Amino acid sequence: MELGMFTSGYQYYPLERAFADAGRFGYDYIELWGGRPHAFAPDLARGGLAEVQGLIERYQMPVRVYTPEHNAYPYNYMLGPEGQRREALDYLKLSMDMGRALGAAFTLVSVGHGGYALPRRELWERLSASLRELADYGEETGHTLVLESLTRYESNLCTTAGELAQILEEVNSPRLLGMCDVVPPFTGREPVTEYLELLGDRMAHLHLVDSDGAGDSHLVPGDGVLPIPELLEELRERGYRGRCTIELVTAYQNEPALYARRAVERLREWMQWKG
Numbered sequence: 544m545e546l547g548m549f550t551s552g553y554q555y556y557p558l559e560r561a562f563a564d565a566g567r568f569g570y571d572y573i574e575l576w577g578g579r580p581h582a583f584a585p586d587l588a589r590g591g592l593a594e595v596q597g598l599i600e601r602y603q604m605p606v607r608v609y610t611p612e613h614n615a616y617p618y619n620y621m622l623g624p625e626g627q628r629r630e631a632l633d634y635l636k637l638s639m640d641m642g643r644a645l646g647a648a649f650t651l652v653s654v655g656h657g658g659y660a661l662p663r664r665e666l667w668e669r670l671s672a673s674l675r676e677l678a679d680y681g682e683e684t685g686h687t688l689v690l691e692s693l694t695r696y697e698s699n700l701c702t703t704a705g706e707l708a709q710i711l712e713e714v715n716s717p718r719l720l721g722m723c724d725v726v727p728p729f730t731g732r733e734p735v736t737e738y739l740e741l742l743g744d745r746m747a748h749l750h751l752v753d754s755d756g757a758g759d760s761h762l763v764p765g766d767g768v769l770p771i772p773e774l775l776e777e778l779r780e781r782g783y784r785g786r787c788t789i790e791l792v793t794a795y796q797n798e799p800a801l802y803a804r805r806a807v808e809r810l811r812e813w814m815q816w817k818g
Contacts, residue, residue: 544778544779544785544814545571545572545786546570546571546786546787546789546807546810546811547571547572547573547574547607547608547786547788548564548565548568548570548572548573548574548788548807549574549610549750549788549789549790549791549792550573550574550581550582551576551578551790551791551793552791552792552793552795552796552799552802552803553581553796553799554578554581554796555796556799558582558594558595559598560800561573562598562599562602562604564799564800564804565604565803566602566603566604567804568804568807569807569811570807571786572604572606572608572786573599573604573605573606573607573608574606574607574608574609574651574790575595575606575608575610575645575647576610576612577609577612577638577641578611578616579612582595582609583612584637584638584640584641585634585637587641588640588641592641592644592645595645599645599646605646606645606646606647607786608647608648608650608651608748609638609642609645609647609650609651610650611634611635611638611642613631613634613635613638613652613653613655614653614654614655614698615655618630618631619631619656620635620655620669620673621654621656621657621658622655622657628669632673632676635650635652636677638650639677639681639684639686640684640686642686643684643685648687649686649687649688649689649747649748650686650687650688650689651689651691651748652688652691653690653691653692653693653697654670654690654692654693654698654701655698656697656699656700657669657698657700658699659699663700666699666700667700670700670701671710671713674690674710674714674719675714675716677719678714678716678718678719679716681716681718681719682716686718687717687719687720687747688718689719689722689747689748690707690710690711690720690722691721691722691723691724691748691750692704692706692721692723692724692727693724694726694727694730694758694759695727695730695731696730696759697759702727702731703728703731703733704723704728704733704737704740704741705737705741707721707741708721708741711742711745720746720747720748721738721745721746721747722747722748722749722750723735723742723746723748724749724750724752725749725751725752725769726752726754726760726761727759729754729769730754730756730757735774735777736781739778739781739783746783746785748785748787748788749778749783749785749786749787749788750787750788750789750790751764751771751774751787751788751789751790752790752791752806753765753766753768753769753771754769755767755768756768756769761790761791761792761794763791763809764789764810764813765809772813775810775813775814787810789806789807789810791806
């Protein structure tokens with residue numbers, strides 16, 4: 544299983560630092576955070592794309608996943624009037640273009656909080672229409688979108704494996720797949736392996752970190768209470784062969800290199816634990 548570095552934790556450093564460290568520490572790929580100051584899609588489209596492509600070439604470190612910043616900053620296709628939804632979708636289409644130009648296997652999106660003013664039925668209709676449009680764009684351009692469920696602390700829709708499977712079935716596009724970040728199911732008292740059961744061959748990606756079991760914190764593997772060695776063995780036995788990004792986000796921004804090294808070394812050791 545390939546292990547990737549998520550670059551969000553390096554946002555107070557030049558992006559090149561993340562590429563260099565990924566190579567030094569033995570990561571297989573980059574999951575590129577699409578936020579300023581690094582790889583915000585409009586900035587890439589205005590000329591920044593060449594810089595990132597240069598880093599890919601210089602460090603021989605591919606970008607396999609492009610993860611644009613959205614859901615609140617200022618784009619959230621689940622919240623606000625139609626004009627704001629349209630702007631968010633246009634931004635995500637541009638993000639898909641940039642992900643494809645970077646050679647990423649897919650662009651990763653999630654479901655923002657829909658607010659408290661609408662009944663669930665209307666929120667679900669908005670979600671379905673938005674993802675249908677993005678999936679159609681993926682079919683037109685040949686680029687795949689992967690949908691991540693969030694914790695109940697971050698969103699009020701699509702926070703379980705069942706809901707994720709439902710929306711994938713409704714949209715029913717080969718260009719819309721699903722994934723699992725282990726924190727939402729673990730904190731929601733849901734089996735992580737339920738994603739494998741319900742998504743089947745639509746399970747395209749994995750975010751693996753540790754958890755305190757009580758919130759949406761993303762911790763270095765081994766620093767929380769999630770039994771990661773056993774989870775890795777379960778994933779292996781159930782046949783998961785996709786990529787796995789170690790999604791360290793904002794908790795370690797003062798020393799991202801130290802924690803990025805610790806995280807990948809621990810996971811490599813555990814992956815060899817039972818051969």
